[in-house]
Amino acid sequence: MCGKLYGWKIMYILGISCWYHDSAATLIFDGEIIAAAQEERFTRVKQDSSFPGGAIKYCLKEGNIHLDDIDKIVFYDDPLLKFARIKKTYYQFFPKSISFIFKSFPIWFFKKQYWKKELLNEFFNNFKVNIKKDKLTNTQHHRSHAASAFFPSPFKDAAILILDGVGEFDTSSLWIGEGNKLKKIVSIEFPHSIGLLYSAVTYFLGFKVNSGEYKVMGLAPYGEPKYVNVIKNNLIDINDNGTFALNMDYFDFATGNRMTNDKFHKLFGKEPRKSETELGQFEMDMARSIQDVSEEVMINLAKFAKNETGKDNLCLAGGVALNCVGNGKILKEDIFENIWIQPAAGDAGGSLGCALDYYFDKLGCSRNIDIDKHDMMKGSYLGPKFSNSEIKNYLNSVNAKYELISDEGKLVDVVSSELAHEKVVGWHYDRMEFGPRALGHRSIIGDARSKKMQSIMNLKIKYRESFRPFAPSVLSEKVSEWFELEKDSPYMLLVAPVKKERRREMSEEEENFFGIEKLNIPRSEIPSVTHIDYSARIQTVHKETNYRYHKLISKFEEKTGCPIIVNTSFNVRGEPIVCTPEDSYRCFMRTEMDVLVIDDYILYKENQPKYEDIKEWMEEFTLD
16 A cells, blocks of 8 residues: 555545536545445435535545545546537537537536636535645546446456446547556547437436436336347447447437437437336337347447457446446356446446545555455445434434344344245345445345235335336355356346246246236246346345345245345435435335334334325425
């Protein structure tokens, strides 16, 4: 480490991302990740883009330091370079860009290009502290992603693929990571973006851009790839070497007005679907088609990365790296020996990456890679935790009825029995996850063997579309007995098929069903987590990083013979994942969950007093 090797002061570095979407903050100390969290978890505004004051306050509290103790504050982006790209786009797409100029140019001209001044003002407004200007520095967007993908990984060297919407100019980039250094090899620039193509179809299908893409991925297996050739012949030119180019005649996202235009709509014979209207076979086929095209691009780029770098290891980040189906296809192609994906692959992870990049690459500090550990992310459990006294004080304040079970063995025995009886359990434990996935610390859990659990969770707990799949949390040592997967997937970022011997054969009548008719047909011994194409988005649970969750699933296996439970994020549709005991209790009381566990406290719905907060969550949260 720096302090030990060079006699320098051991450094506290704060990384921040904000102003676009999914703001976050990360604190590292001497290269170790101390804390990381998204601002949305504190403000309760999904994908909050504002200055991450709440996340920074949490990081300082977790580190037991003051803002004055921070040695360097690193911003994840280069606003001046981004402004240069925006100005170039104005000219390139003039006169279509005129309305965009009037809408966004004043924001950039008077505010965002003076990013240091804006950050200094934000720090003063939030902390009443005058930060010295020379304490602030920044890097570039894709470099932040690359650093977040490589430096926490378990690899000494790797190829690094960054795929997202757009950073400054880059939309896709290939890097090499070696030791404590990053080197960019090549990039594809705006407006040619696989992330923005996927988002354009997300918009066209009536889902919200930057949050609805995972719905398109979940909808895809219900459809047929009828529009793959239409997409490839008109919207995107895919080259064998992995590069691609969009035909911008069909898109308006460069001018900021909308994602798709009239020519796009004419091509497919439809206007964009209105949000919350019925989904038909067209939407399912379109989702399948864009998913197939995206997978082709991802695989081509992975092959290109292998050919260009010769590395055995691949690291992934950027919003497209959250496409776990595509990740699974790359794994299946056996292009690289090992793959590691940053769990906070989107912009939130940029706060981590920029801090690590400054420490390792800019300062030249060495990386200590422990081959016995999966990575340095600590299971991605980097958010706030709450003491028993804090939990008790809150529960008492709302007159909640609870039982304290301090014996961990007894607690998991009780909860595993509830799961085996098809009860839905809110599971809040220890430190909150960093990134968009709930990984057994802020999760809603259930019995994967249940034929009705998916419907119950979607319609009565999450209040979301019935087609949305759920993920299995499986004991890491048992994953290959149930799924066609030989690798770890601790961050729920790989999709793999259920083992054939665990599947249920379809009848001739069932095979002829179309679209959403296929939803309620049990397809395996674990129907609640088996998608209609026999796939599952897998989380492998490791006792080293999540001992209690591993112990709970192990106890469930003792009672049922099944080492798998359903895991979905602890929230309702449109709400950020819960953070505090108050968030968890409120979500529990507003839904039809049966049991709530907050660390050592267990609560049963039938014992709770009438909940005074009668405000409907749909009025509070914007649907995603």
